[in-house]
Amino acid sequence: MTNKLVNTIQQFKLFKHCSGSFHQSLASQARILDLQKGKLLFIHESEAERFYIILNGWVKLFRETLDGAQAIIDILPANHIFGETAIFQDNKHSYSAEIVEQANIISLPLDLLKSEIESNPKLAISMMSSMAQCRRHQSQELENRTFKNAPQRIGCFLLRLIDPDQSGSVSIHLPYDKTLVASRLGMQPETFSRALNQLKKQINMNVNGSTLKINNVTDLINYTCSSCSSEFPCHELRS
């Protein structure tokens, strides 16, 4: 089991420049979690001792406002790491994390990551690259809230789900339920429904439950990216 884990860990881009002995140490202190939808992994402001790698499933990062509304920071798919930035925030989590689709997750000790960062500048640079990517992604989200209308914001979300080399007709399956997609995009469910209908009218698209069929992906790109500072396929695209 540990050997398989070592293999999994060393395949992660973040750990590419770390030594075999670091991969071994991480694996020996790893726990594999099998978590159901709705499970809260940690909460905002709690003491952070572990960080996490998603093997499969989806994880929602969020905060709660004083009146109980959820502000979604991100919804992460497989191969994403989370909880690691607590190192730079007095070992406190700056968000809560909840499983939104049944997930297998590797839990790893934060102190080991911290000491490796302190002695391995290549790991530090990999982490900074990933943080810079996250910053660009958030800037793009802020821009989207200002300049894209609701149908265009849905279009941008859909473009993240397709292979950028695809052309012609495409079929997209929403990765999680529509209410969650709406929250992820900072919309009320009713706004999302209306905007999806408007998008259908703008481009030739059929909606069947969670499956969307688009006749020509170029129409979606032209409609979505016309009021954006990036051109498709942009650096900021990621699920």
Add this chain to the structure above:
Amino acid sequence: MTNKLVNTIQQFKLFKHCSGSFHQSLASQARILDLQKGKLLFIHESEAERFYIILNGWVKLFRETLDGAQAIIDILPANHIFGETAIFQDNKHSYSAEIVEQANIISLPLDLLKSEIESNPKLAISMMSSMAQCRRHQSQELENRTFKNAPQRIGCFLLRLIDPDQSGSVSIHLPYDKTLVASRLGMQPETFSRALNQLKKQINMNVNGSTLKINNVTDLINYTCSSCSSEFPCHELRS
């Protein structure tokens, strides 16, 4: 001149853990820029060779959409560093930078910073802390766009300008013109004017040009922070 510059550079939190010889090297390759309002320092996607420290004045970081609208990423005051994350983005700037109030800026070589990061993990950790802070700030901005109404978003902007220990009546001077404050908050100027009027009605506030007088800062805090995931004074507050 170089000695004075060395002093200035070593006072920056980011460079606290760097050696005297690194401070010297930076200072010897520094240029002091005296820039007027409207000056474009660099543009989005251009090759990055320098990074910058603001000594005084204000700098706008932005991107332009295909149809010419400006998406403002941040407006930075004195003591902020910018352009440094190009290291992690193939040495290309991921935004444009323009002077919005006459500014004195130190321009420094990126390659020197990069080589120091590669050999000094403490500098790397300081940079990561600053990037994590920026990430929290952006998450807060995204949350604000979702859950705060326009007057509350203005309130949040105003709270960043006051000393958190102040109580009772406060006087706030807007740091740059109202049109720019509106853009910074992702609002049209008309929306900003209407929202400012609404805020005046919600709390006891007088507006005289760029100076705002608030009778009781607690009213502003209660009104602004009621639909937020953070309590005043929050970690995310910064100009």
